[in-house]
Amino acid sequence: MAACSVKREQEDVLIRLDGNLTALVVPDLQAELKNLLTEGIRRLTFDLAETAMLDSTGIGLLIAATNTAMRTGGELRVINASPEIFRLLQNMRLTARLNVSARVA
Amino acid sequence: MDSELNVALNDELLVEFISESRDHLTTIESDLLAMEEGGSNIDSELVNKVFRAAHSIKGASGYFGLTKVKELAHRAETVLDMIRSGRIPPNAEVTNLLLCAFDRLREMINRPGESNGTNIDDLVESLTALASSFLPGEKKSSVWERVTLEPQGGGAPVMLSKFDYERAKDAGNRFYVVEMDLIHDIERRGENVLAVFRRLFAAGQVVDCEVDFESVGTLDDPICNRVPLKLVLATTLGPDKIDVLFPEMQDRVKLLSEHSAEAAKEGSEKTREDSVAEMQAVLETPGSEVAQAQTSHTSIGTSRPVKSNSTEDSVRVNVATLELLMNLAGELVLGRNQLRASIAQKNGQALDAADQRINQITSELQDAVMQTRLQPIGNVFGKFPRLVRDLAASLGKEVQLEIQGKEVALDRSIIESLSDPLTHMVRNAVDHGIEPPEIRIRAGKARQGVLNLDARHEAGHVVVEIADDGRGLDAERIAKSAMSKGLVTAEKLDRMTAKEKMSLIFLPGLSTNSEVSEISGRGVGMDVVKTNLDRLGGKVEIISTVGSGTRFRIKLPLTLAIIPSLIVSVEGERFAIPQINVEEMCHVVPGQGRARVETVGNAQVLVLRDRLIPLVRLGEYLSAGEISDRRGSERDSQREKGDASNIVVVTTGAQSYGLVVSGFHDAEEIVVKPLGGHLKGLEEYAGATILGDGSLALILDVANLAVKASLSATGISDTAAKIAHEDASNDRHTFVLFHNPPNVLCALPLNTVRRIERVDAACVEMIGGRRTMKLDGGLLPLATLSDAAQVEPIPASGELAVILATVRGVDIGLLGTLPVDVVETSGSVEHTTHRQSGIAGSTIIQGRTALIVDLYELADSLLPERGNGRLATERPEPGIERQLTVLLAEDSDFFRSQIERFLKEDGYAVLAANDGEAAWELLLRSLDEVSAVVTDIEMPRLDGLGLTRRIRADALTAHLPVIALTSLAADDDAARGLAAGISDYQTKLDRDRLLERLREYTHAAAAANV
Known part of the structure; x- marks a missing residue:
């Protein structure tokens, strides 16, 4: 099981990560996401409230999920990004494409 | 912006944004005015600066969801852009509008939580109208123009917003394009993408970045193993140093150069939108502003003079200064090596050289570090x-x-x-x-x-x-x-x-x-x-x-961080006193010179050229603990011997006092270091410093020390003032001085005064023939000297002083005129010349005659029913009382006559003596008459305690009640008194209590005798 909790409400899914989004958890998470998206989920929300670390594989996963969602007509959001993660994604010009919003203290 | 992204006031980033925006706003004003002054002769750098400020406020406020701030900043920015391109003249009207807009922005930024509720419609409308009135048909501006840059060594050209490009270029940046893969070039090399970008932010600014989404694939693909991206970095680093940021990727980092002087213009609406998004993204990055500010300072520091008001904040350190610091740190390391080598070789000559070198580097380092704290005025x-x-x-x-x-x-x-x-x-x-x-x-x-x-x-x-x-x-x-x-x-x-x-x-x-x-x-x-x-x-x-x-x-x-200080020592410890607080230093030897230390009660004062300066014995004050136990006896004996003292007269600006220290040392320039958290509560220290010999010294906070040692602002030690009346040798009194117009100086003993208020005469109400004023929610009866005595009345307008005192349990206020002063005097009190109702006597203070006010008589005239009521109900049968004689021992003429007078008024016969010895003799001579003894404690020859012991030891007198008088009834005094056999303690001048107690004792005694 992935290191996250999944809260489902009709077509919306809130994925709250228990910790960092890194290569360690990506394989499990990817499998989980794949299942969800094939089940007709339209809106995927990643909650990074507990996430301090994001690595290249993690970014890859977010992009891959976005790509998948686009293809299936769904939508992906990332919320509660830490200031550092938000700044990283912002500089990579990804905040708009990945729908990222920052953490509110 | 997402709705969840509401304003979080405690967000650190937000705080940073606010302070940064304030910085921007402070300089904007003068820049706008300079623009107005310049008229059509536009200083493009100035306009650019204001434009950038508006821009960065816009970007960052968007990030925090401050939509109104963002909108207003955006409108202002549009107008500024048009000024920059010469399409709007910066005339007074335009400047005023912009000033108003920035004022509003400041208001909103100061209260970010309420900013979204602020009405900005008027300004938005005016700004929009202004912009559209000058707007030509095509809606293009340099903001949307783009430049094409070519990578050196070939590759696809890179397009950047001209605005971003020029801004970064002006700041002395070079541009590099980097193509890399997040997985292969970063993760697989054991690096973390966050750390890599952190390096980039530190070194420069990411002006563009493009992630290849396609190559990443979808969730259906195996775990992603490619995240290619292409980023454009603006940095001051030269091509030879850029490897530092991208180790082992030399081939993928390329320097960019401008394609042609002509900027390629992109007209299509779509590209414009993109560039807006990009620009916003850059500006929304809080860090990029900092990086930019830093780099721009580099160029200022090295090549250009400061032209307009810079947005410099000392947190942002000039890179040139940083480099200098780095150099000096390097030098210091060399110096240390030299030092260690010479110590190892025990080579004295080399040691001297090393010492010299380190000395020099340290001074330079100090200067350089100072630079980092300096800000232009x-x-x-x-x-x-x-x-x-x-x-x-x-x-x-x-x-x-x-x-x-x-x-x-x-x-x-x-x-x-x-x-x-x-x-x-x-x-x-x-x-x-x-x-x-x-x-x-x-x-x-x-x-x-x-x-x-x-x-x-x-x-x-x-x-x-x-x-x-x-x-x-x-x-x-x-x-x-x-x-x-x-x-x-x-x-x-x-x-x-x-x-x-x-x-x-x-x-x-x-x-x-x-x-x-x-x-x-x-x-x-x-x-x-x-x-x-x-x-x-x-x-x-x-x-x-x-x-x-x-x-x-x-x-x-120039600074408060390094201050010239006087180093003093107290009981082996050293302390630093900031030079600015030091008035003078004296070495007082008893019997020599004019300065001398006098004892007032148990407090000491320095008498220096007619000034009376309270003294704080630093050693006693600071070492309440074991040190004082260990050294206490030694010190006491020293004090009793009246040894020479070293005194530093310090000033807090408002008052001066003397610090008694063991020794003076050099004056040194000390570096102020804050005290650790566990010592933060010790307000008597301003910080600590390390002295030349490596030892630690605490820096005294002269003002707080005065407060802690309870020195009053009047310049007379509270303790000294309180017990001035008990002074055995000098008979000193402390009076509150005030005026009764036009020129009558009046005095009231300090210890009868509770507090002093300044009021406007208009606050005094005259109702039913009585003066009152509202105070602390109640009505305070007011008395003036003219109520009882033949003096001019108090003026009905202007500022008055109300001296509050409690008489017979009732608060009354005595009205006087300013100034109010507190003085200590040793002048004798004269009881006859000026004696009249309400005036107890007079004394000479500062060469002028001062009337001493008798509060009791004043209170009686003010509230006669109270005084009479007491007399009618409480005064015992005259038949018993008239027989009674009280022995009064009091060394102060003033108090003796005061007490004697009211004892007599209350029907007693009084035998008065001016010390314990005289009282004892008087008592032995009139054993049959005396039915009670009232005595002061501190007296010459034989004090009150000694007198009481004698009375208790002698069978003939042992039965007599002894009431002791003090200025301040301290617990341990009371304990000692009781041990000596004192029946009761009373405060001097609390006439009613004293009489009441005396009546109880004499009554009981009389009843027992009957």
């Missing part, structure tokens, strides 16, 4: 053009502001605290100093007044001058006004120079009077200015000529 001056412009306009005056020495740098803490006082003085100069045009013309002056602000270095200090060519200060008028307010005596005025008289405007009482400020030209809140400057260690001087202007000269230290 222009940061404060920057707001004055607007202030002066607006104020002059509102007052109908014409004022030209001239500013010199903006670049003069001062420690940031000083700069921050300087803002308020300077603002005050500039405001005053425009408001009161400079005359309206017609008056100026009549006086033969130019229509336009000139206000000159000047900062410059002078002998290790910074001098700031605020000079106007207005009406000047009239020293005599100020002096008269100060005297009429009772702030200074005529006698004192006679000895004052014109300059000293002008300095009277810094007195608190004077400056609150608006009338005075109109007559003399100044004075509103100047005391606050003085206080603030005092706190900074600054000195103000006034140079003024009536009719031709006023010049305020402020002298400030």
Whole structure:
């Protein structure tokens, strides 16, 4: 099981990560996401409230999920990004494409 | 912005944003005014600066969801952009509108939580209207223009927003394009993407970035193993150093150069949108602004002089300074190596060389570090053009502001605290100093007044001058006004120079009077200015000529971080006293020289050239613990012997006192280090420092030490004042002095006074023939000396002093006029010449006769029913009482006569003696008569305790009640007294309690005898 909790409400899914989004958890998470998206989920929300670390594989996963969602007509959001993660994604010009919003203290 | 992204006020980033925006806003004002002044001759750098400020506020506010801020900043930015491209002239109308917009922005930024509720429609509308009225058909601006850059060594060209490009280029940046893969080039090399970008942010600014989404694939693909991206980095690093950021990727990093001078214009709406998004993204990055500011300073520091007010904040350190620091750190390492080598070789000569080297490097390092704390005073001056412009306009005056020495740098803490006082003085100069045009013309002056602000270095200090060519200060008028307010005596005025008289405007009482400020030209809140400057260690001087202007000269230290200090030692420990607090040092040897230490009660004072300076024995004060136990006896004996003392007379600005220390050492320049958290509570220390020999010294906070040692602001130690009455040898009294008009000096013993209030005479109500005023929610009955005695009545207007006292359990207020003072005097009290109802007698204070007020008589005349009621119900049968005789032992003439008088008034016969020995003799002679003893404790020859012991030891007298009088009933005194056999303790001058207790004892005794 992935290191996250999944809260489902009709077509919306809130994925709250228990910790960092890194290569360690990506394989499990990817499998989980794949299942969800094939089940007709339209809106995927990643909650990074507990996430301090994001690595290249993690970014890859977010992009891959976005790509998948686009293809299936769904939508992906990332919320509660830490200031550092938000700044990283912002500089990579990804905040708009990945729908990222920052953490509110 | 997402709705979840509401304003979080405690967000660190937000705090940073606010402070950064404020920085921007402070300089914007003067820049806008400079733009207006320049007219069509547009300084593009200036406009760019304001534009960037609006831009960064817009970007960051968007990030925080401050939509209104963002919108207004956006509109302002549009107009600024049009000014930059010469499409709107920066005339007064446009400048005013922009000033208003930035004012509103400031308001909103200061209260971010409420900003979204702020109405900005008016401004938005005006700005939009302004922009559209000047907008030509095609909606293009340089903001949307793009430049094409070509990678060196081939590759696809890179397009950037011209705005971003030029901005970064102006700051001396180079551009690099980097193509890499997040997985292969970062993760697989054991690096973390966050860390890599952190490096990039530190070194420069990511001006563009493109992630190849396609290559990443979807969730259906195996775990992603490619995240290719192409980013454009702007950095000052040269091509030879860029590897540092991208190790082992040399082939993928390429320097960009401009394709052609001609900017490629992209007209399509779509590209424009993209570039907006991009630009926003850059500007929304809070860090990029910082990086940018840093790099721009590099270029300023190395190549260009500072032109406009820079947005410099000392947190942002000039990179050149950083490099210098780095160099010096390197030098220091070399020095250390040299030192270690010479120590290892025991080579004395090499050791000397190393010592010299380290010494030199340290001085340089100190200078360099100091540089990082320095800020140009222009940061404060920057707001004055607007202030002066607006104020002059509102007052109908014409004022030209001239500013010199903006670049003069001062420690940031000083700069921050300087803002308020300077603002005050500039405001005053425009408001009161400079005359309206017609008056100026009549006086033969130019229509336009000139206000000159000047900062410059002078002998290790910074001098700031605020000079106007207005009406000047009239020293005599100020002096008269100060005297009429009772702030200074005529006698004192006679000895004052014109300059000293002008300095009277810094007195608190004077400056609150608006009338005075109109007559003399100044004075509103100047005391606050003085206080603030005092706190900074600054000195103000006034140079003024009536009719031709006023010049305020402020002298400030460069920094508060390194301060010259006097090192003293106390019981083997060393302490530093900031030089600025040191008034003088004295070595007092008893019997030699004129300075001497006197004992007042158990407190000591230094008598120095007619001044009475309270003393704090630092050793005793600081070592309450074991040290004092260990050394206490030694010290006591030393003190009793009256050994020579080393005294540092220190000043807090408001008061002076003496610190008794064991020894003086060198004066040293010390580096102030804050105290650790566990010592933070110790307010008597301002910090700590490490001395030349490596030992630690605490820095004394002279003002807080005074508070902790409970020295009162009147300059007389509280303790000394409280027990002054018990003084055995000098018979000193402390009086509260006030006036009863027109010129009657009145005195009230300090210990009868509870507190002193200043009130306006209008607060005094006269109802039913009685004066009262509202105080603390109740009605306070008021008495004046004229109620009982033959003196002039108190004036019905102006400021009065109310001296609060409790008489017979009732609070009453005694009205007097200012000034109120507290003095200590050893003059004798004369009980006959001036004696009348309400006046107990007189004494000579400072060469003038002062009437000593008898509060009890005043209270009786004020509330006769109370006094009479007591007499009627409480006074015992005269038949018993008249037989009773009280023996009174009291060394102070004043108290003895006071007590004797009221004892007699209450029907006792009194035998009075001026010490214990005399009282004992008197008692033995009149054993049959005496039915009670009232005695002071502290007396020469035989004190009250000794007297009591004798009384208790003798069978003939053992039965007598002994009531002891003290000024202050301390618990341990009471315990000692009880052990000696004292029956009761009473406070001196609490007549009612004393009489009551005396009646109880004598009554009981009389009853027992019957």
